[in-house]
Amino acid sequence: MQAEVEVQQEQEILYKQEKKRLTRKKLDSWLLLLPTLAIFIFFFLLPLFFLFITSFKTFDAGSGIGSEWTLQNYVKFLFDKFYLGVLWRTVKIGLLTTLVAIVISYPVAYQITKANGRLKNYLTLLVLSPLLISMVIRCYGWVILLSNNGVVNNTLMKMGWIDKPLTLLYTEFSVVIGMVHVLFPYMVLSIMGSLERIDPSVIRASQNLGASPIRTFFSVVLPLTLPGIFAGSVMVFSLAVSSFVTPAILGGPQVKVMSFLTYEQVTTMLNWPYGSAIGFLLIFIATITIVVYSKLLTRSEKGVAIQ
Amino acid sequence: MSYLCLENVVKTFDKTEVVKKMNLEIKKGELVSFLGPSGCGKTTTLNMIAGFLEVDGGRIVVDGKPVHLLPPNKREMGMVFQNYALFPHMTVFDNVAYGLKLRKVPKGEIRERVLEALEMVRLAGYEKRYPKELSGGQQQRVSLARALVIKPKVLLLDEPLSNLDAKLRQEMREEIVEIQKKVGITTIFVTHDQEEALAISDRIAVMYEGRIEQMDTPVEIYNHPKTDFVSRFIGEVNQIQGQVVETYNGQQCKITFDGYEQVISKLGVKDSVMNFYLRPEKIQLAQTNREGLHVKLERKMFLGAKTRYILQFKEKQLIADISNTVLNPDLIKEGQDVYAVWNPEELLLVKK
Numbered sequence: 001m002q003a004e005v006e007v008q009q010e011q012e013i014l015y016k017q018e019k020k021r022l023t024r025k026k027l028d029s030w031l032l033l034l035p036t037l038a039i040f041i042f043f044f045l046l047p048l049f050f051l052f053i054t055s056f057k058t059f060d061a062g063s064g065i066g067s068e069w070t071l072q073n074y075v076k077f078l079f080d081k082f083y084l085g086v087l088w089r090t091v092k093i094g095l096l097t098t099l100v101a102i103v104i105s106y107p108v109a110y111q112i113t114k115a116n117g118r119l120k121n122y123l124t125l126l127v128l129s130p131l132l133i134s135m136v137i138r139c140y141g142w143v144i145l146l147s148n149n150g151v152v153n154n155t156l157m158k159m160g161w162i163d164k165p166l167t168l169l170y171t172e173f174s175v176v177i178g179m180v181h182v183l184f185p186y187m188v189l190s191i192m193g194s195l196e197r198i199d200p201s202v203i204r205a206s207q208n209l210g211a212s213p214i215r216t217f218f219s220v221v222l223p224l225t226l227p228g229i230f231a232g233s234v235m236v237f238s239l240a241v242s243s244f245v246t247p248a249i250l251g252g253p254q255v256k257v258m259s260f261l262t263y264e265q266v267t268t269m270l271n272w273p274y275g276s277a278i279g280f281l282l283i284f285i286a287t288i289t290i291v292v293y294s295k296l297l298t299r300s301e302k303g304v305a306i307q
Numbered sequence: 308m309s310y311l312c313l314e315n316v317v318k319t320f321d322k323t324e325v326v327k328k329m330n331l332e333i334k335k336g337e338l339v340s341f342l343g344p345s346g347c348g349k350t351t352t353l354n355m356i357a358g359f360l361e362v363d364g365g366r367i368v369v370d371g372k373p374v375h376l377l378p379p380n381k382r383e384m385g386m387v388f389q390n391y392a393l394f395p396h397m398t399v400f401d402n403v404a405y406g407l408k409l410r411k412v413p414k415g416e417i418r419e420r421v422l423e424a425l426e427m428v429r430l431a432g433y434e435k436r437y438p439k440e441l442s443g444g445q446q447q448r449v450s451l452a453r454a455l456v457i458k459p460k461v462l463l464l465d466e467p468l469s470n471l472d473a474k475l476r477q478e479m480r481e482e483i484v485e486i487q488k489k490v491g492i493t494t495i496f497v498t499h500d501q502e503e504a505l506a507i508s509d510r511i512a513v514m515y516e517g518r519i520e521q522m523d524t525p526v527e528i529y530n531h532p533k534t535d536f537v538s539r540f541i542g543e544v545n546q547i548q549g550q551v552v553e554t555y556n557g558q559q560c561k562i563t564f565d566g567y568e569q570v571i572s573k574l575g576v577k578d579s580v581m582n583f584y585l586r587p588e589k590i591q592l593a594q595t596n597r598e599g600l601h602v603k604l605e606r607k608m609f610l611g612a613k614t615r616y617i618l619q620f621k622e623k624q625l626i627a628d629i630s631n632t633v634l635n636p637d638l639i640k641e642g643q644d645v646y647a648v649w650n651p652e653e654l655l656l657v658k659k
Contacts, residue, residue: 201392204359205450207379208386209406209457219405223396 048283055276064272073277083261087281090258091289093172094241097179098233101187104180105232106225109191127188135182139249142178143169146250175251179240186239187232194228195221230297234290241286258282310335310370310493311356311461317364318351318517325351327517328365333510338487338494339522340504343514344540349497350465352514356495357463358382369460385454385492389466391446393438399425399449400434406457424452427486444475451483455490462487462494468503480507501541505529513537531655532584538655544584545625546657551575565621567600569651582657589653590627592616592634592645599646604639618647 055073058066077083112123130138145151146168153165168174198221206216244259251257258278265275309332318326326348333339341349354360356367358379367375374382393402403421412420425431428448438446447467454462464483468476484507487494498504504511505525512522513536521533532538549562549569560575561568575581593599602618602625610628614636618625625647639645 199390199392201388201390202394204357204379205386205388205392205453206394206405207359208357208382208384209453210380210383210409211405212378212380215409220394220396 051276051279054273055280057273059271059273064270066273070273073274074281076274077277077281083278086256086258086261087285089172089255090241090282091285093175093179093247093255093257094237094286094289096172096176097183097240098237100176100180101184101236102229102233105184105187105191106229109188109195109228112188113192113195124189124192128185130181131185135245136249138181139178139246142174142181142250146174146177169250170252170254172251172255175247175255175257178246178250179243182243182246183236183239186235187229190232190235191225191228193231194225198224226297230294233293237290237293238286241282309333310337311495312368313352313356313365314368315365316352316355316362316367316375318348318355318360319363325517326355329517329519331512331519331522333493333495335493336491338484338496338507338509340496340498340508340511341514342498342501342504342511342540345499347514348517349499349514353463353465353495353497356461357384357386383457383459384461384463385457385459386463386465387447387450387454387467389469391438391443391450391470393446393449393453395438397437398434399430399436399438399441402438402449403453403456406453410457420456421452424456425449427455427489428452428482443471444479447471447479448482451486455486455492460493462492464494464496466497466499468498469500476503483507505541513540515540535657538584538657543587543626544655545587545590547583547585547623547625549581549583551577551579551581553577564600567598571651571654573656584655584657585625585649585653587615587626587628588613589649590625590629591648592627592629592639593648594639594643594645599648602645602647604641604643604645606641607636607639609636618645620647 054065056069056071058068058070058072060066077087108127112120112127115123143150147153148165148167148169150169152168153162156162157165202220202224203216206220207213211219241257242259244263247255247257247260251260259282262275262278262282265271265278269275311331311333313329313331316326316329316331317324329348329352341352343349351360355362355375358374358377358381362375365375366373369382394405397405400421403424404417407417407420422431422434425434428451430445430448430452433441433445433449438449441449447470450467467483468479471479480503483496496504496507505528508525510522510524511528513520513528515536521528521537523531523533528537528541532541538544547564549564551560552563552568553561554575554577555561555570558574559570559572560577561570562575562581563569573581591599600620602620604616605619605624606617608615608617609631613628613630614634616627616629616639618627627647
């Protein structure tokens, strides 16, 4: 009897020690997240919170941010044709950039995935190389190509195809071109990721059952890469709608986008509350677009979502 | 008349011939296994038949028509892959219906045939599931239904059971044979598992280094292996050496295995040494029979229905597998002297 109680006590102690050890282990893995968490909270969540607060304040000519609460900033934006136009243009440029990036990235990703060994590494590096050059330099490169006196217009005129220069620069077209150039590597990489995950025997199975290569692509390969297309689209779209340098250099004041508007309000007009409201609306609209997009993309492909 | 013919089929990878002038004839409705160690060319041959690899020489003929120049989608073969290869983004129903949709079969008929195929593999009611939600065995059954529903000319099975656990593997292989016989489809079954091949095949093609070593019924392959490789690869063998003492009119000869003399009906040259294979289960043990080969029991291993006896004979070892109902393993102690006896007809002459 005595011995039994002792054994029981001993087991209880062991059990408690084990439990303690496990809790500590759990804690340890969370500790590793601490640096990221700190950066995320202090440099992202907290500023976002202040931005949100500021966007509901009145404008004060002296200090920028007034002390009264108001909805005026949002009302001003949402009932003004000019501002709504800028918002629409931003989203349109974002969607166009994403679409063009998908179309030109898919064949690239496909070929790289098919290449083997060393060639694959070189091709990947080649795709990533635009990221190694400063965005400003790349944009000025496009200015040289697209301006009225630029390479493209000069060549076309010399060939006698046009009489006067085409307006290429400072248009939505030039902004989309510059944006695609900067952002398409993200699309290539994420499509490559999902292409590589496809089991080659699945493609063989499709052919074996009677599908031509084209049919196999549309029935099997494309649906299985939708997650990659989606991930790439989220990256490209959110970077495109929030980008500042490319539209500023290639679009100028003629092609105003949300980020430029925010910049103008904050630095030129010194209207911080209104700038905050514009910034917040951009985040809001971008998020909604991505959610709607993901719904559309995964609607018919439940199997992929499960994956 | 043979239904599927391979005529001098050759495949080369980087200047090495992986399949060397292979000739093969399979009758309609027959189940033939390609059996061999990895790298013997069995999967390569299967892939050439399916059209995933081009032939570098020779012809493949199905039902009298050469098919080796057709792309895989025009060959009408049903394939079951080792890793199932189901379309992860489609339901079980859509997976099975895929081939029928491509053939523009009317909707109502598709539904009928898919449900029928799923019934056959005992997966009725699973139509709406996704492959992810099925076990390995269930996935392989869907794969089988998907291959069979298009009524292919030939069913190709590429190591379909090797990703399943032992128990399930046995169940599935019986199921596959049952379905195959019911449908009556010409089938090629690739495997490296000799037990599997022996159990299910009408005929086995034993392959080694890109060649068919022997193609025969399981019983023939096991009892009368034609080459050295086949006798070593199928089942286990003891290698023993005997010396010819006397020859009788060229038909028979007397051989001595270290004093244990036997007359065998094989051609021999006096005083020459002959090499034989002997299956472990063909050896009997006796404690008193002075006629047998005198050996010492080194070790014994209880294997359930039978016991494996490791026998020491001079410097060599012999293995004997004896059913526990024939010989009680407790009767012989390790280290004890015993006599090994076998029927001289069971000796397989080694061809070099």
